Amino acid sequence: MELNQYLEMFIEESKEHLQACGEHLLELEKNPEDLAIVSEIFRSAHTLKGMSATMGFEDLADLTHKMENVLDAIRNEKIKVTSEIFDVVFESVDHLEEMVYDIANGGNGKRDVQLTVEKLKLIESGETAATTVASVPAIAMPNAETKMDAAKLKLSYDDFEKTVLLQSSEQDYTAYEITVALREDCLLKAARVFMVFEILEKNGDVIKSHPTVERLEEEQFDHEFYVAFISKENAEDLQKMLMKVSEVESVEVNEIHQDVFTQSVTSNAQVEEHVQVINVPTTVEAEPAAQPAQKSQATNNSSKATGHTSSKTIRVNIERLDILMNLFEELAIDRGRLLSIASEVNHGELNETVERMSRTMGDLQNIVLTMRMVPVETVFNRFPKMVRQLSRDLNKKITLDVIGAETELDRTVIDEIGDPLVHLIRNSVDHGIESPEDRRAKGKPEEGTVQLRAYHSGNYVFIEIEDDGAGINRDRVLAKALSKGIVTQEQSLTMTDKQINELILASGFSTAEVISDVSGRGVGLDVVKTTIESLGGNISIDSTQNVGSVFSIQLPLTLSIISVMLVEIEKEIYAIPLSSIIETSIIRNTDILNAHNQKVIDFRGKVVPLVFLEEIFEVPRKELKEDGFHSVVIVRKGDKLAGLVVDSFIGQQEIVLKSLGNYLTNIFAISGATILGNGKVALIVDCNALMK
Amino acid sequence: MANAVEQKNLKVIVFQLADKEYAIPVSHVKGIEKLMHITRVPKTARFVKGVINLRGVVTPVIDLRERFELPISENEETTRIIIITLETMEVGFVVDSANDVLDIDSESIEQQPEVVGSLEEEFIAGVAKLDNRLLILLHLDKVLNPLD
Numbered sequence: 001m002e003l004n005q006y007l008e009m010f011i012e013e014s015k016e017h018l019q020a021c022g023e024h025l026l027e028l029e030k031n032p033e034d035l036a037i038v039s040e041i042f043r044s045a046h047t048l049k050g051m052s053a054t055m056g057f058e059d060l061a062d063l064t065h066k067m068e069n070v071l072d073a074i075r076n077e078k079i080k081v082t083s084e085i086f087d088v089v090f091e092s093v094d095h096l097e098e099m100v101y102d103i104a105n106g107g108n109g110k111r112d113v114q115l116t117v118e119k120l121k122l123i124e125s126g127e128t129a130a131t132t133v134a135s136v137p138a139i140a141m142p143n144a145e146t147k148m149d150a151a152k153l154k155l156s157y158d159d160f161e162k163t164v165l166l167q168s169s170e171q172d173y174t175a176y177e178i179t180v181a182l183r184e185d186c187l188l189k190a191a192r193v194f195m196v197f198e199i200l201e202k203n204g205d206v207i208k209s210h211p212t213v214e215r216l217e218e219e220q221f222d223h224e225f226y227v228a229f230i231s232k233e234n235a236e237d238l239q240k241m242l243m244k245v246s247e248v249e250s251v252e253v254n255e256i257h258q259d260v261f262t263q264s265v266t267s268n269a270q271v272e273e274h275v276q277v278i279n280v281p282t283t284v285e286a287e288p289a290a291q292p293a294q295k296s297q298a299t300n301n302s303s304k305a306t307g308h309t310s311s312k313t314i315r316v317n318i319e320r321l322d323i324l325m326n327l328f329e330e331l332a333i334d335r336g337r338l339l340s341i342a343s344e345v346n347h348g349e350l351n352e353t354v355e356r357m358s359r360t361m362g363d364l365q366n367i368v369l370t371m372r373m374v375p376v377e378t379v380f381n382r383f384p385k386m387v388r389q390l391s392r393d394l395n396k397k398i399t400l401d402v403i404g405a406e407t408e409l410d411r412t413v414i415d416e417i418g419d420p421l422v423h424l425i426r427n428s429v430d431h432g433i434e435s436p437e438d439r440r441a442k443g444k445p446e447e448g449t450v451q452l453r454a455y456h457s458g459n460y461v462f463i464e465i466e467d468d469g470a471g472i473n474r475d476r477v478l479a480k481a482l483s484k485g486i487v488t489q490e491q492s493l494t495m496t497d498k499q500i501n502e503l504i505l506a507s508g509f510s511t512a513e514v515i516s517d518v519s520g521r522g523v524g525l526d527v528v529k530t531t532i533e534s535l536g537g538n539i540s541i542d543s544t545q546n547v548g549s550v551f552s553i554q555l556p557l558t559l560s561i562i563s564v565m566l567v568e569i570e571k572e573i574y575a576i577p578l579s580s581i582i583e584t585s586i587i588r589n590t591d592i593l594n595a596h597n598q599k600v601i602d603f604r605g606k607v608v609p610l611v612f613l614e615e616i617f618e619v620p621r622k623e624l625k626e627d628g629f630h631s632v633v634i635v636r637k638g639d640k641l642a643g644l645v646v647d648s649f650i651g652q653q654e655i656v657l658k659s660l661g662n663y664l665t666n667i668f669a670i671s672g673a674t675i676l677g678n679g680k681v682a683l684i685v686d687c688n689a690l691m692k
Numbered sequence: 693m694a695n696a697v698e699q700k701n702l703k704v705i706v707f708q709l710a711d712k713e714y715a716i717p718v719s720h721v722k723g724i725e726k727l728m729h730i731t732r733v734p735k736t737a738r739f740v741k742g743v744i745n746l747r748g749v750v751t752p753v754i755d756l757r758e759r760f761e762l763p764i765s766e767n768e769e770t771t772r773i774i775i776i777t778l779e780t781m782e783v784g785f786v787v788d789s790a791n792d793v794l795d796i797d798s799e800s801i802e803q804q805p806e807v808v809g810s811l812e813e814e815f816i817a818g819v820a821k822l823d824n825r826l827l828i829l830l831h832l833d834k835v836l837n838p839l840d
Contacts (some may be wrong), residue, residue, distance in 0.1 A: 325748075326747065326748030326749055327747075327748060329748045330747055330748045572731070572732065616734070617734035617735070618734050619734070658750045660750055660752065661750060661751060661752055661781065661782055662781045662782075663752045663782070663783050663836065664733060664740065664743070667733060667735055668734075669735070670734070675748065675750070679729070679745055680729050680731060680745065681731040681745050681750055683731065683743075
């Protein structure tokens with residue numbers, strides 16, 4: 001099977017399942033009695049295991065399998081949920097995530113998870129040891145899905161093992177399940193087991209045994225054990241060979257028929273339908289047969305499963321959307337031409353048609369643009385788990401409220417916003433929320449709250465992180481900023497509280513007196529500020545001491561469309577992003593002052609340097625333009641202002657942002673390009689580069 | 693297999709620049725466009741003419757005459773932009789005219805005769821003699837990478 005083409009789908013779906021695991025685990029932690037949630041987690045884990053085994057990521061499949069065993073034990077009420085168990089399961093999910101990310105980055109998904117596996121095993125066996133050994137240990141407990149086969153099969157198999165067993169038959173191997181019973185009075189059980197295995201390994205491959213080989217070697221079993229085995233020998237010969245081992249009471253060799261598996265695999269198809277449809281088409285055909293036996297559970301599953309994947313969606317490569325957008329623009333440009341032709345010709349029917357076409361295209365444009373929108377949920381949903389872990393590490397009590405996760409943002413923004421949010425939430429949890437003792441002393445509830453909310457407002461999306469923690473210590477921040485030379489004594493006198501708060505975003509600033517493992521590492525919040533500004537957004541901080549802080553991020557709805565002011569220099573048209581512009585004005589020659597070889601103007605009492613774009617961009621000019629006036633666009637970068645001198649203003653327009661491609665990179669003061677209504681390319685001025 | 697065939701018979705696009713004929717493997721050519729409006733991009737190398745709107749994709753354009761430091765000529769009716777794709781780059785070459793699509797026998801490709809002092813030489817992967825025509829095969833990597 002050609003697996004590469006499914007890799008992307010595998011990665012996406014694995015992430016989704018892990019996400020679901022994480023979410024449900026958090027839910028379960030709140031309601032540890034709710035076994036329905038365990039089943040949900042189990043199902044996600046189970047699907048993940050099946051997928052990763054099919055894709056050949058054995059480490060991934062193996063760890064999931066171990067985790068699944070624990071979940072299964074919980075589900076069957078063999079073990080009680082404790083916070084230790086939660087920690088280990090969370091740890092496993094973290095490992096699994098790392099593995100999946102590794103695969104996504106082109107790795108092989110291998111990772112040293114020995115410690116976690118041991119812990120999982122301990123949890124699993126800790127409980128089985130307490131119950132009578134090996135009578136019905138958790139591992140042998142058939143999964144709900146395979147229950148119907150319980151009568152036929154002594155062992156339960158996960159998807160990976162099933163695949164191996166199924167494939168063995170394609171290579172002329174026969175799959176057997178062997179039951180070996182030792183005599184009651186057997187003295188050296190381990191030795192007999194060894195001999196049995198030696199014979200088996202000479203004649204084929206052992207796929208699985210119950211109890212596990214380790215436990216067999218430690219004699220941790222009664223008198224019977226089971227082995228799943230593939231071999232080219234026939235059953236009778238095998239039986240005879242094994243009977244030669246002394247102290248063996250009886251040997252039963254049963255062939256495992258394929259259809260036993262196809263049946264049980266289909267039960268999973270309920271959950272992993274979309275994967276299975278493509279990977280193993282045959283199972284779909286077998287599905288109806290399996291359904292009646294599955295009925296009660298299936299209906300249960302499907303109602304819940306559909307609740308998650310709900311509305312029908314398909315995954316579309318973002319590049320295809322970009323292509324669609326490009327084509328659409330071409331169409332829009334042609335529409336412009338048609339409109340002008342129609343107005344020249346002035347033909348009634350033509351006018352009408354062109355007008356109707358315009359309207360349809362308006363709707364089409366809306367749809368094309370909204371196709372790139374993704375709910376912020378995809379970013380937000382990783383935070384509950386993170387906060388949980390952080391609060392444990394820091395011995396704090398914290399709840400995270402997420403509001404407005406359905407708010408939609410452009411995919412490109414979503415991809416970028418995750419890391420800054422991680423930083424800010426860590427900051428709130430680490431520096432914001434106080435320890436339970438401090439909180440009690442301050443008369444606050446022991447449990448701190450961090451609220452993460454998102455909402456639309458105008459052409460922007462706001463994401464806010466509010467905590468009811470200690471707030472920002474104005475004096476400490478100021479002292480630090482002064483000591484680091486970020487502000488001068490003079491400046492500090494006129495600063496507002498808000499400005500002081502925002503000093504923590506300045507580069508080279510870190511308020512933590514002790515650099516903690518959580519938010520320290522020398523990475524400051526300045527990175528957050530830079531990232532957000534590079535997305536065309538900005539961040540502000542409000543904070544009241546001992547009451548809490550609010551970090552507010554304002555982001556444009558989409559990065560692909562921005563509002564610009566089109567300006568003209570000689571015959572060239574440039575676009576200046578509206579987000580940088582404060583205002584435009586016309587100045588006289590006599591308004592221009594000279595200060596140290598730098599031309600400046602007095603703009604509302606401020607000295608603003610002038611930047612002649614014509615010189616910066618070396619615009620070829622045929623004749624000198626001199627009418628005594630200059631058109632100036634006042635732009636800002638942070639607190640700094642500059643006046644960009646151009647020939648004339650054309651007007652404000654929404655444009656679709658385009659990159660200049662991989663050949664032209666890092667061009668001074670140009671951040672990209674756009675295509676104008678007449679089909680020509682106009683360059684976008686990077687105002688930030690023009691100001692030091 | 694495919695490689696062997698390709699090596700034996702190389703399909704190329706032939707174009708004219710000043711008085712010489714050059715060739716680019718057809719596998720790297722995405723299209724040949726008529727001259728269209730080029731937007732100048734400031735602060736770039738002299739041979740970068742600017743960018744064009746290639747069906748919604750902003751594509752940089754290089755003037756090959758300038759790149760090879762040949763005498764500059766006015767744009768003619770025959771002037772074409774050959775769109776080249778190389779790895780993840782997409783670039784247009786302004787050429788005097790695009791003439792032909794030809795199959796070259798790889799055995800007829802020879803090393804460029806060593807001539808000292810020719811800048812062009814850097815960009816040349818080899819020359820092919822075809823009857824009485826001499827085709828200069830371009831080294832696209834070198835043409836697209838700034839020399840300095």
